[in-house]
Amino acid sequence: MKAHTEYLHFRTQDREEFVCITPQLHEILRRTDVREGMMLISAMHITSAVYVNDLEDGLINDIKEWLRGLAPSKDYRHHRTGEDNGEAHLKNLILHHQVIVPITDGQLDLGTWQEVFFADFDGQREKRVIVKVMGA
Amino acid sequence: MKAHTEYLHFRTQDREEFVCITPQLHEILRRTDVREGMMLISAMHITSAVYVNDLEDGLINDIKEWLRGLAPSKDYRHHRTGEDNGEAHLKNLILHHQVIVPITDGQLDLGTWQEVFFADFDGQREKRVIVKVMGA
Amino acid sequence: MKAHTEYLHFRTQDREEFVCITPQLHEILRRTDVREGMMLISAMHITSAVYVNDLEDGLINDIKEWLRGLAPSKDYRHHRTGEDNGEAHLKNLILHHQVIVPITDGQLDLGTWQEVFFADFDGQREKRVIVKVMGA
Numbered sequence: 001m002k003a004h005t006e007y008l009h010f011r012t013q014d015r016e017e018f019v020c021i022t023p024q025l026h027e028i029l030r031r032t033d034v035r036e037g038m039m040l041i042s043a044m045h046i047t048s049a050v051y052v053n054d055l056e057d058g059l060i061n062d063i064k065e066w067l068r069g070l071a072p073s074k075d076y077r078h079h080r081t082g083e084d085n086g087e088a089h090l091k092n093l094i095l096h097h098q099v100i101v102p103i104t105d106g107q108l109d110l111g112t113w114q115e116v117f118f119a120d121f122d123g124q125r126e127k128r129v130i131v132k133v134m135g136a
Numbered sequence: 137m138k139a140h141t142e143y144l145h146f147r148t149q150d151r152e153e154f155v156c157i158t159p160q161l162h163e164i165l166r167r168t169d170v171r172e173g174m175m176l177i178s179a180m181h182i183t184s185a186v187y188v189n190d191l192e193d194g195l196i197n198d199i200k201e202w203l204r205g206l207a208p209s210k211d212y213r214h215h216r217t218g219e220d221n222g223e224a225h226l227k228n229l230i231l232h233h234q235v236i237v238p239i240t241d242g243q244l245d246l247g248t249w250q251e252v253f254f255a256d257f258d259g260q261r262e263k264r265v266i267v268k269v270m271g272a
Numbered sequence: 273m274k275a276h277t278e279y280l281h282f283r284t285q286d287r288e289e290f291v292c293i294t295p296q297l298h299e300i301l302r303r304t305d306v307r308e309g310m311m312l313i314s315a316m317h318i319t320s321a322v323y324v325n326d327l328e329d330g331l332i333n334d335i336k337e338w339l340r341g342l343a344p345s346k347d348y349r350h351h352r353t354g355e356d357n358g359e360a361h362l363k364n365l366i367l368h369h370q371v372i373v374p375i376t377d378g379q380l381d382l383g384t385w386q387e388v389f390f391a392d393f394d395g396q397r398e399k400r401v402i403v404k405v406m407g408a
């Protein structure tokens with residue numbers, strides 16, 4: 001089994017920001033010679049998610065508003081530690097922090113409308129996403 | 137590492153429909169000689185999920201009703217593009233679009249009550265799920 | 273590809289209990305000689321989750337309270353089968369039942385604050401989590 005690992009680095013402008021990373025994932029795959037296998041894309045933080053959905057601004061704003069409803073800003077127990085990002089942890093849990101993209105015939109085997117996003121809910125600081133290609 | 141890839145095709149009768157696909161996954165594994173590894177089952181769409189839970193009609197209807205509460209039908213920004221399926225995207229995000237089933241000793245290593253489902257939230261059209269077996 | 277499989281066993285004191293399992297995962301990895309690959313950690317039940325987040329008691333209680341809000345105790349259709357754990361299934365679906373931890377240079381490649389949890393929502397009975405290390 002071949003393995004190839006890279007880390008994507010982010011420092012978002014806004015506290016909450018979603019970044020489409022599919023183009024970078026295609027480039028990483030090109031730097032390997034894996035033809036069959038998978039790519040793991042996993043946020044290395046507990047207030048950032050990685051998810052797959054549509055690259056459409058209206059929908060991205062719908063998702064942000066929807067998450068604010070499900071995980072509202074409020075006085076969480078976690079804030080007694082000095083943090084103020086309780087809702088960012090909960091939003092991360094809803095969207096999940098990782099996805100696997102299958103690799104078939106040397107290509108990311110995504111559906112037509114599937115794009116991979118890094119979603120930071122506590123941004124404006126250094127964040128990392130590990131991308132690990134595994135296969136043959 | 138061996139890899140074997142198949143695609144399941146769906147065209148549901150209803151707009152929202154859940155289909156238990158565990159029997160098909162056992163058949164796919166039988167067509168390989170992988171003894172140890174994993175099976176990735178991933179929806180190739182942004183309005184369909186793949187999840188693991190109980191094959192029990194009452195619960196399946198509970199899940200559908202619960203998702204309607206968390207992601208209600210309403211006038212989403214996304215609908216300005218001509219789409220009318222905003223809530224289907226959000227339901228997909230809650231359930232996640234993929235699962236990994238471990239393979240041990242040539243079998244899908246699922247718990248007694250674990251069944252794999254394809255959940256379409258914007259059905260009545262061609263949908264695909266990729267099934268990729270990887271291992272030794 | 274090398275594969276190594278172990279099963280973690282749990283019987284929680286409380287019906288709802290979260291257990292940090294990162295130390296056990298490090299030990300399992302030490303029993304293999306995999307340097308590059310991944311570890312799949314997957315609950316074998318439909319009322320238990322595996323998730324990654326912060327080992328901080330306040331936050332853990334925030335997560336429990338938040339899940340009770342999103343998946344309240346009530347009279348679910350599923351209860352007509354004699355079960356009384358409908359909400360446990362829904363909480364499992366939100367948190368997801370599995371995570372993948374990348375393995376780089378012989379170590380679990382987790383971010384500084386990332387810890388892996390087993391979350392039982394219908395505990396006080398025997399539960400299992402499969403841990404499968406795959407790689408080279």
